Amino acid sequence: MEWTGARYADKPTLEVRTWIDAPLERVWSLVSDIALMPGMSEELQSVEWLDGAAGPAVGARFLGRSKHEALGEWQTTSHIIECEPLRALAWAVEDPEDPSAIWRFRLRPKDGGTELSEWMQLGPGRSGLSLAIDRMPDKEQKIVFVRLREFERNVTATLGAIKKRAEH
Template identity: 30%
Template sequence: MADTYEKLLEDSIEIAAPAEKVWSLVTDIPKMSKWSPQVVKSTVKGGEVRLGATFSNLNKQGIKRWPTAGKVVRFTPPVGGTGEFAFKIRENRTVWSFQLEPTADGGTRLTERRETPQGISNVSLVLTKVVLGGQQGFTDELRKGIRQTLERIKAEAEA
């Protein structure tokens, strides 16, 4: 079926910066609009990013805008090893995550993923088909956006 979705989107990048520095960037939800080409604005309820924290996003595609709500579902700082930060988007049930792994040279391998452990909500599937250009086109945009996000985080971390 041409309008099915991919269960996993994933990309990684090597960053010449310690995991703690990269962690401080990926967990700064209000600054995600600086890195993600789809995010216009994010606001964390209560201001503190931690396990269970909730936030609102305003996303974009061209001139189209739509709100989403997220909740931090994994928050494991990279103390002496691997770290992971993940949030679930209420409207479509997707889980977005950043995994940080130390590299042999003291840098960090950063992996961004979009997973669909509970599938994607029917409302989101219909809206993607009708408003956002269909699953394949939207998935291609997401894949490009993940790469752009990783490259922008790398540039910031290495500056």
């Protein structure tokens, strides 16, 4: 059976959406408080603002420490690349010009509540996934597919946790 799917260089993406019965302001307060994110993620263990930053603003940086059963433990520096209160928050992991990933929350009013989406892109910069691909180049598409499914599961859980907090 031949495997067909995205390669890392294709900058594969995923997006998950949810509707939250809460106003934009409440949802934004949760999304923009990165200190809450480790409690909503299996992988992300801790985050801390760098350079004296106290919250998100374009150019602000934060350190994230992560852990994965197969990939081990690592830390990355993320750079806020978009910050529009009540609308969008995005960060590039490691080099903003050649990120190993980009993450973005988008909010919009919908049906008396808030539609929240979380989008992410792998690559194009090197990451821990690149090391796995280097070791097994013939399995690149499967490695990318499996990692995207893990991210989809984690993003779905994060959005569920934000929804629960916002609605209660």
